[in-house]
Amino acid sequence: MQQSANQIHIKSRGDVTVLDIRGDITAFSESSLEEAYQKANARDTAKLVLQIEKEAYINSGGIAVLIQILTHTQRSGQRVAISGISEHFKKIFKMVGITKFAEIYDSPEAAVQNLG
Amino acid sequence: MQPEPVNNRVKIVLPNTLGYERVAMASLASFAKMHGLSADRIEDLKTIVAEAAINAMQHGNCGRPDARVTIVFKVADNTINVKVTDDGNGFNKEVKDPDIDRIIAMLDKPVGFGVFLIRNLADRVEFKTLPEGGHVVEMLISIN
Numbered sequence: 001m002q003q004s005a006n007q008i009h010i011k012s013r014g015d016v017t018v019l020d021i022r023g024d025i026t027a028f029s030e031s032s033l034e035e036a037y038q039k040a041n042a043r044d045t046a047k048l049v050l051q052i053e054k055e056a057y058i059n060s061g062g063i064a065v066l067i068q069i070l071t072h073t074q075r076s077g078q079r080v081a082i083s084g085i086s087e088h089f090k091k092i093f094k095m096v097g098i099t100k101f102a103e104i105y106d107s108p109e110a111a112v113q114n115l116g
Numbered sequence: 117m118q119p120e121p122v123n124n125r126v127k128i129v130l131p132n133t134l135g136y137e138r139v140a141m142a143s144l145a146s147f148a149k150m151h152g153l154s155a156d157r158i159e160d161l162k163t164i165v166a167e168a169a170i171n172a173m174q175h176g177n178c179g180r181p182d183a184r185v186t187i188v189f190k191v192a193d194n195t196i197n198v199k200v201t202d203d204g205n206g207f208n209k210e211v212k213d214p215d216i217d218r219i220i221a222m223l224d225k226p227v228g229f230g231v232f233l234i235r236n237l238a239d240r241v242e243f244k245t246l247p248e249g250g251h252v253v254e255m256l257i258s259i260n
Contacts, residue, residue, distance in 0.1 A: 026134075027134075028134075057138065057141075057166075059137075059163075059166055059167065059170060059230075060167055060170065060229035060230040060233060061170070063226075063229045064226035064227065064229060067216065067219055067220070067226045068226060070220060071219070071220050071222060074220050086159070087156070088156065088159035088160070088163070092163065092233065095232075095233070095236055096214065096216060096229060096232065096233075097216030097217070098216070100216065100217075101216070101220060
């Protein structure tokens with residue numbers, strides 16, 4: 001089965017950078033997410049929102065990729081929020097501990113408002 | 117005379133290719149809905165079958181393209197029973213729970229989330245070695 005990389009649009013909302021991630025989050029997301037993060041980082045962003053589609057399939061490989069990004073943001077002292085995920089993945093993210101390092105919001109607007 | 121058991125067993129054989137776990141997720145979700153499992157538990161069920169299938173493909177079958185992952189599910193005693201079988205050596209069920217603080221501090225690798233999710237979302241899970249070779253993960257989710 002062909003696994004496609006994610007399309008990620010990088011947007012600035014005041015002093016917050018939003019990575020608008022299209023598609024599922026799996027181990028195949030690693031290169032596109034790392035690349036987008038590095039581009040966002042080049043903007044000296046201190047606040048980052050990872051906007052994930054509500055219908056996105058996220059598996060353990062994708063969780064590992066997201067945690068890898070959180071490793072970078074922690075080292076850089078950046079504040080991170082994740083928005084858009086379904087109730088199921090809110091539960092999963094809490095279970096694995098992602099919520100200790102990223103705030104969770106229903107929409108990117110709410111995330112930007114609270115980070116800003 | 118004993119009543120005839122209801123035959124509700126479904127079997128799916130997947131190629132050993134990442135991504136095909138979604139076929140099992142979709143089939144099992146339809147099956148579970150048909151048998152009255154709640155929407156939130158269907159999401160849990162989709163996650164555990166996906167993670168067991170991914171582990172079977174990557175670790176059990178070691179990525180071998182000729183290997184297969186067999187998934188059987190049925191309802192018995194108001195419980196959905198899912199068995200995921202690989203052709204290989206199975207995955208390491210003794211893997212310790214991932215510790216996100218240690219991962220973020222780069223002291224541990226970000227691994228072990230699949231088994232962690234299976235253990236935390238299923239009502240019961242068992243890892244068995246088959247006498248004919250291969251391993252099976254049996255997971256149960258109660259309908260009520």
